[in-house]
Amino acid sequence: MESAADQHLKREFRARDALVFSFAAISPIAAIYSVFGLVLVLAGPVGWWGYVAVLAISVGVACTLGLVASR
Incomplete structure (x- = not known):
């Protein structure tokens, strides 16, 4: 059994991780x-104000x- 001092987390960011993360971020944007x-x-011209929220x-x-990506 390892002690708490011997355990550590590995930091990895592979191509598959980037693909999964990008898909998870793009799906809500498409929705x-x-x-x-x-x-x-349905709202007409007033609905254009929603575009500001979507853009933000x-x-x-x-x-x-x-x-x-910069890390």
Whole structure:
């Protein structure tokens, strides 16, 4: 049995990990854009203000992925 001092976590970020992480981040973005289209059709011109929120979320996700990729 190993003691707590002997145990450590391995830090790895392989190509498969990047693929899984990117898929997990892109799926919600695709859902946001599809729902945005529905809101735009149902709400009319007022729905354009939703585009600002979608843009902010997309930029936030892009910055997060950039931060992860830079490490």
